[in-house]
Amino acid sequence: MATTEQEPTGAEAPAVAFNLELNADQKDIRDWVHGFAEDVMRPAAHEWDEREETPWPIIQEAAKIGLYSFEGLAQFFADPSGLTLPIVNEELFWGDAGLGMAIMGTSLAVASIFGQGTGEQIGEWIPRCFGTPDDLKVAAFCASEPNAGSDISNVRTTAKWDEAASEWVLNGQKAWATNGGIADVHVVIASVDPTLGARGHAAFIVPLSEAKGIEQGSKVSKHGLRASHTADVHLDDCRIPAGHVLGGKEKLDERLARVREGKRTKSQTAMQTFEASRPTVGAQAVGIARAAYEYALDYAKEREQFGRKIIENQAIAFALADMKLEIDASRLLVWRASWMGRTGHKFENAEGSMSKLKAGEVATWATERAMHILGGNGYTREYPVERWHRDAKIYTIFEGTSEIQRMVIARAISGVQIR
Numbered sequence: 001m002a003t004t005e006q007e008p009t010g011a012e013a014p015a016v017a018f019n020l021e022l023n024a025d026q027k028d029i030r031d032w033v034h035g036f037a038e039d040v041m042r043p044a045a046h047e048w049d050e051r052e053e054t055p056w057p058i059i060q061e062a063a064k065i066g067l068y069s070f071e072g073l074a075q076f077f078a079d080p081s082g083l084t085l086p087i088v089n090e091e092l093f094w095g096d097a098g099l100g101m102a103i104m105g106t107s108l109a110v111a112s113i114f115g116q117g118t119g120e121q122i123g124e125w126i127p128r129c130f131g132t133p134d135d136l137k138v139a140a141f142c143a144s145e146p147n148a149g150s151d152i153s154n155v156r157t158t159a160k161w162d163e164a165a166s167e168w169v170l171n172g173q174k175a176w177a178t179n180g181g182i183a184d185v186h187v188v189i190a191s192v193d194p195t196l197g198a199r200g201h202a203a204f205i206v207p208l209s210e211a212k213g214i215e216q217g218s219k220v221s222k223h224g225l226r227a228s229h230t231a232d233v234h235l236d237d238c239r240i241p242a243g244h245v246l247g248g249k250e251k252l253d254e255r256l257a258r259v260r261e262g263k264r265t266k267s268q269t270a271m272q273t274f275e276a277s278r279p280t281v282g283a284q285a286v287g288i289a290r291a292a293y294e295y296a297l298d299y300a301k302e303r304e305q306f307g308r309k310i311i312e313n314q315a316i317a318f319a320l321a322d323m324k325l326e327i328d329a330s331r332l333l334v335w336r337a338s339w340m341g342r343t344g345h346k347f348e349n350a351e352g353s354m355s356k357l358k359a360g361e362v363a364t365w366a367t368e369r370a371m372h373i374l375g376g377n378g379y380t381r382e383y384p385v386e387r388w389h390r391d392a393k394i395y396t397i398f399e400g401t402s403e404i405q406r407m408v409i410a411r412a413i414s415g416v417q418i419r
Ligand SMILES: Cc1cc2nc3c(=O)[nH]c(=O)nc-3n(C[C@H](O)[C@H](O)[C@H](O)COP(=O)(O)OP(=O)(O)OC[C@H]3O[C@@H](n4cnc5c(N)ncnc54)[C@H](O)[C@@H]3O)c2cc1C
Pocket: 108, 140, 141, 142, 143, 144, 146, 148, 149, 150, 151, 175, 176, 177, 178, 179, 222, 225, 230, 394, 397, 398, 399, 400, 401, 402, 403, 404, 407, 419
């Protein structure tokens, strides 16, 4: 990235257009979230990982201070540089990834409503995704299905329009939904016209408390992120009002008509949400990697073997140097993509995918290195590093696996339909 310095004016420091120094607001928010991560999340992380349950008391603590709220998320998003949202995510996931996902899992549904909803839908549904500290709610984004993971165009859940009742009727099974079945608001990706593949998809709001025919299927028992609830969701003749399609029915009809005429439309419904959220997901992976790196660095400076600290061995010191290097490189890619997304720069070279790919792979690698530096202790549940390693692995799988990110990048840079 080029720096463009303006001419110095008198004794004042030159104004620079490019700057990596965080401003006072960004630093304040970072330190505030770090405090919550250190004081509330870290002490509770092991317990909730073992319990494998949604940590409602922790979400409530976050809600009480405004960290888990519509207003909080809006404030983080409002930063015109785009950096506050990844900074918040990095700190939260530095605290703990399972608890972090329990707090941030709602934001994928929020991103979908915000990105595709009408003003009225945004005003009505986003506050309901969070509830209030006394009546907490979470939200779920349900795109994946048993046979539609990487290949989201294979979604089989249908949304049929019942003209007589003026309602949508949804049928199908969603898989691996974060907060699936416990969320108040489910954003469900369904096919309105299966002949159009992903271009025939639309996003629907299904409120658990009002809609009949939606229920949780099996809860998934996981390798990591165990404090975050993941489950299948079944939709069985689930009826919702006309106005629950994001963007409105009129706009959907217009879009489908354009697709049928062979005209270009905006990218696919689920992909729009994933593109926007990838840098944020990358920031979460950076947080986990940083936690493991810091822990391993401290450990290596304390632990003695052969009469010296293990960090005095190049093998250990160089591993830590590489970890720091890769984590910082990941963060820079995340910040670049976040800045591009917020300032309206198009991801010409799939910069969002680059950030998520790099950060996910670095988190998986760095947490494994950290475990190794701790030796036998690293492999036990007495130390947090093995949990961080289990948590990190999902970052090469969800929101597009590493192979899918490489495919997206390869297509973007080449213009060739790489398979
Ligand atoms: C903890 C967790 C939380 C999740 N939360 C959500 C959620 O909230 N909402 C939601 O909708 N989904 C969610 N998911 C689903 C997640 O997004 C999918 O698991 C992911 O997209 C991968 O799909 P899949 O599991 O079907 O793997 P598959 O698509 O079956 O892939 C299996 C393997 O094949 C590779 N592969 C597939 N196609 C290609 C190709 N063309 N080229 C090269 N390699 C390929 C993949 O990279 C992977 O290694 C979650 C999953 C988990 C585990």
